[in-house]
Amino acid sequence: MRVHRLEIEAMGPFADPVSIDVDALSADGLFLIHGPTGSGKTSLLDAICFALYADVPGTRSKRGLRSDHAAADAVPRVTLELTAGGRRLRITRSPEFARPKRRGTGTVSVQAMVTLEEHLDGRWQSLSTRNDEVADVVKDVLGMGMTQFSKVVLLPQGEFAAFLRSSPEDRREVLERLFDISAFSDVEAWLAQARRDAREELDTARSTLATGLARVEDVLAELGEPLTSTPDEPLPYDPAVGPLLTEVVRELDARVTATMTAFDAASSAERAAAESLAAGRAAAALRERGARARTRLEELAANASAHEQRTRDLDAAERAATVAGHLAAADRAQDEVQVARAAVESTGRALAPSPLAQANDAEVDAALEQVRDLDATVTELARHEQDAAARSARRALLRSRLADAEGQHAAAQASVLAAQAEADDLAEQVDLRAAGAARIAELELLVATTAERLALVDAAEDDHRRAAELAPRRSSLHEALLDARTELLDLRQRRLDGMAAELAAGLADGDPCPVCGGAEHPHLAVATDPVSGDQITAAEHRVDQARSLLTAIEREIEVLTASAASRLAGLQGATRASLETKQSQRRAELAAAHADAQEHSVLLTRLAAVRAALQTHEDTLTTLLAQTRSTTAVLGELDDQDAASATRAEELRAAHELCPCHGGGTGAHAAFARLLGDHRAARTSLAESVTRAAVASEVVDDALTTAGLRDTAHVRAALRPAAEVAALRVEVAHHEEESAAARATLDDPQVAAALCGDEVDIEALREAEAAARAALLQAQTTRDDAARGLRLLERIVPEVLAAGAAVSTAQDHDQRVRDLADTTSGTGPENTLRMRLTSYVLASRLEKVAALANERLAVMGGGRYLLEHSDERAARGARSGLGLRVLDQWTGRVRDTATLSGGESFMASLALALGLADAVREEAGGFDLGTLFIDEGFGSLDDDSLEQVLTVLDGLRAGGRAVGVVSHVADLRSRITHQAVVHKHASGSTVDVRVGTRSDQPAA
Structure with a gap:
């Protein structure tokens, strides 16, 4: 890269x-x-x-x-x-x-x-x-x-100095982050898990075997009597328990055969006893049945006269029942004749004032037809009278509403005038408040601007205060810098004075003196107050530190002072007092503007409400005027309707004068018509009921002749309620059925034979049957227990034998896996260095790193030191394999890395960092480092060492590589x-x- x-x-x-x-x-x-x-x-x-x-x-x-x-x-x-x-x-x-x-x-x-x-x-x-x-x-x-x-491109020298002196365990953590050993870690984890799985598999197999043996012992314990092959002690926890279990199964199988034979014999005895008990119970039941039948016949014979009387009463009641319906119909017909005659007399008395009360049917029918012809006339006349009354009531209501509307009209006019005046006043106030509310944005901007300028005053004052607080600190740091410089000059002078003594300390007999070249050293210089290079370096560091602190605080004071001046310059001469006065005035104006805005909103709401009320009042006036006009028109229409209705009512009254009701009102006409109709219906009903009564009397006479009864009095005496007749019928039938049943029982040959034979001892037969059944149950329990135990053992024993084989297999597998896992984890007895697999791999990487580091250290250290990888076993059982030590080729002794001086440690750490970088690059597949950075650490080197380190860095530039050094x-x-x-x-x-x-x- x-x-x-x-x-x-x-x-x-x-x-x-x-x-x-x-x-x-x-x-x-x-x-x-x-x-x-x-x-x-x-x-x-x-x-x-x-x-x-x-x-x-x-x-x-x-x-x-x-x-x-x-x-x-x-x-x-x-x-x-x-x-x-x-x-x-x-x-x-x-x-x-x-x-x-x-x-x-x-x-x-x-x-x-x-x-x-x-x-x-x-x-x-x-x-x-x-x-x-x-x-x-x-x-x-x-x-x-x-x-x-x-770690490879950005070499952190400080971290590798710690890596140089760290413990093997800490060094392992660093190497694990740099080198990919996940495959070996996975192998360790896999073997550790395999060890746990093998142990769990072995424990499971042993648990299965123990469970099987316990189940066998439970089965044997439930058999009651132990088998001859059953051991006195619990079954041995041994996979080789198979022969003993096989013998137990064979003996139990023989016991099952014997119990089955005993069960068959007990079953035959139980059946014989049950049959004897059943036969005895049947004979006893027959004797008891015959005795009950003989006793019942004697009771029925004693009650024969009563039975005959019930039979006669039942026959008379049944014959009278055939005539009872016709007799009841004749009685109802006579009752109807009486009721109809009373109705004719009642309606006649109601018509007594009228000549029609004594009239014949034809005259009544003619009068009734005339009355019904005038029903429509009377109905129309009643309707005209009702309409007239309704119009009168409506006229009074309309006149009352007209008076109310006139009062509401006057009130609505007054409300319209008041609302109009209030709306005009509110509109004027809204305009006045709107002008004040319009200044809010302007005043808020002015208040914010003034607040920002006050904040500048606060910040400037805070900068001045902080600068003043830092002044004593600057003075103390200045004095500390002078003291550090004085100390450094003193140490350098003492160092020069002690250089001869330092050279003498490194001479030995026979070694040439670097000053005079002589091999003899009779008078070696001695330093009375020696100063080491480390002391000089520490003093220089204190001077640099004091200078840096003083420079930092002076720069901070300068920045604070400049910041305060810059902030005050932006105020253009304004003072805190003037700004606070102006801010107070503007805030008061802003509060007044906000009050105007709030009041403006309230007034707008009120104005809208008043204008809505004004519109409502005006709408009310319009509605009242329309109602007044409509009511006046309706009153005129009612007067016209009254005149027309009065003329028609006079015509209807004249037509009703000829009615048989003598021209009464609507109610009188309807009552007379209804009374006349009821009188005519009563006369018709009376004639019909007389005819029905005559027919019913003839039917009764015919029924008496058919039933063979003398007269209706005989029928009424023989009649009984239906429930009583049913009871008589049941009693008669029951008496005859019981007599027949008792005779049939005594005629049964089995009953007759039982009555002639000896009485059976049922209790003795029952005890014999119970004893046979108990013996059968005991034999069945013994047989079932033995068979169940045999089935269980036949199922359990193969499982126990398989569990024993599984235990043997699991023990062998567990031993092999545990030995391999203990070896790779560093805990096995054959792993004498107690090195884990990953530690072994990292040790090989560390050995490679040490070899690559020594190539650079040979140049930087003048060939004096070599880094060595150590796999010596650590003390107190700690993990081994990642030790690192230094070989001093001048003395031939191996030293701990902690004994190196500051400059030597830096060179060794830098060589180690470069070696690690080369090793990681090779691990990554030959990754080309085009650019490399080395961060700090050069301050601990003297001039010669620094020159040697730069020589190594020059070597890194070979092949076009760029090396960046970060240092002060x-x-x-x-x-x-x-x-x-x-x-x-x-x-x-x-x-x-x-x-x-x-x-x-x-x-x-």
Whole structure:
């Protein structure tokens, strides 16, 4: 992979767009990225990682990528142009961020976006805008994930220094993230699961065998009497229990045969006893039946006279019943004659004032016809009288309504005048309030403007206050810087004074002196107050730290002072007091305008209501006027109808004067017609009822002759109620049926024989039958228990034998799987180093890494140190195989990595990081690293070591590789001419690309 261009906007500390031409920057193969602490050097590497993987390495979060210095509506984005896998790609990615709403207040979330383009046929062509598709392409062309990329391309020196000194277990976690050992992890997991499955299979087989043996023991325990082959102790928990179980089944089968023979004998005895009991019960029943029949005949003979009287009474009642219906009909006919005669007399008395009371039927019929002919005349006359009364009542009601309408008309006129006056007054007030409400928008704008200017005053005062609070801190930091410089100068002077003693400390007898060349050293210099290089480095670091802190706080005070001056300049001389006075006045005017607007709304509502009421009153006036005119017209029509109706009523009265009712009213005419009709109907009914009575009398005489009865008195004496007749019939029939049944029973030969024979002992037969049945049940239970036990054993024993075989198989399988799984997990007795399979694979990777690292360390360390992989067994049973130590070739001793000095640790860590990068690249299939970044760590090197490290980095440039060094070490600025300088400002960081010049020279 080779990086060509990196563009950043509104991300990290970079508010304004930053564009870095990496091709030009890396033209010499080695380039430097430097700048003050916190300026954003590492943010450039984070931007590369975010463009590729939508995330950043380490503990930093991608949610905070948007720059706090950028404008509120600025869109954060990073664009990376690179070549990988033979393809020229450009990735533009924007993280999720919040921007202000275009309308109203608040913010709205903007989703993350990505665009992938490829340079084809001389132009950029879009490939995808989906995050998953872009991730697939990046994975395909780079061949590694973000964790590997951040360790291979962006070498984090600080992390590998920790890797150098970490424990084997911590080192294993790092190696697992860098190297793909998932296949071996899967093998470990599979074997561990197979071990659990084999143990579970063995436990299940043993449980099945134990369950089967327990079931066999339960069956044997339920048999009552034990078998001769049954052991006294529980069945052995042994797969070889088969022969014993087979003998138990054979003996139980013989017992089943014996119990079946005993059951058959008991069954025959029980049937014989049951038959004897049944025969005895039958004979006893026959004797009892004959005795009951003889007793019943004697009782019936004693009641013979009563039976004969019931028979005679039943015969007389049945013959009288044949005449009873005709007799009842004759009685009803006579009753009807009496009723009809009484009706004729009653209607005659009602007509007594009229001569028609004594008239014959023809005269009554003629008078009735005349009355009915005048019914229509009387009905019409009644209708005219009713209509006249209704018109009179309606006339009174209309005259009352006319008077009410005239009163309502006057009231409505008064309401119209009052509503019109109120509407005119409200319209005038609405116009006055509208003028005040129209100033609201203008006054709100003035109030907001004044509030913003007051906020500027508050912010300026706050800046002055914060700057004043920082002044004592600046003074203390200035004094601390002077103290640190004084300490550094003192240490350097003491270092120069002690250099002779330091050279003497490294001499041994026979070694040439580096100053005079002599091999003898009679007077070695001794340092009374020695100072080490580490002390000088620590003092320089304290000076740099104090200077950085002082510079930062001075810049902060300067920014606060400039910010306060800028804010106050925008006020154009206005003071807080004048602004607050003006704000108070404008707020009062705004409150008055809001009151006018509120009152304007209320008045508009009231005006609309008054105008609606006015329209209602006017509509009421129109309606009342129409009602008055309509009522007057209806009164005229009623007068015309009264005149016409009176003329017709006189004509009808004259026609009714000739009626037999003597010209009475409508009700009298109807009553006379109804009374006359009732008298004529009563006369007709009387004649008909007399005829029916004569016919009924003749029918009764004929029925008496047919039934052989003397007269109606004899019939009435013999008649009985139907229920009493039915009861007599039942008693007579019952007496005859019981007599016949008793004689039939005594005539039965079996009953006669039983009465002549001896009495049977039923209780003795019952006891014999019960004893036989109990013996049968016991034999059946014994047979069923033995048969059930045999069936159970025949089903269980094969299962037990199969379970025993399964236990043997499962034991062999469990032993083999457990041995293999324990070996791969590092817990088996044959794995003496207690190394897991994955640890063994990682150990081979670490051995390869150490070999690759030593190629660089041989140059950087002058050939003194070599990194060695150690697979010595760890103490106290810990896992082994990932140890790392240092071989000092000057002394021939192996040292712990923690004993290296700061500079030595850096060189060893850098060599280890480069070795890991080479190993991971080989693991990824020979991935070509066109661009490499090394982040920090050079401050701990002396000049010679730094020169050796740069020599190694120069070697990395072989084959066209570009190496970027991220550092703030001053010496690197004069050694590396191609630089990207990151500047830190209060408004955000910027990047200055310098090609072919040192940092202390102007940019080309």
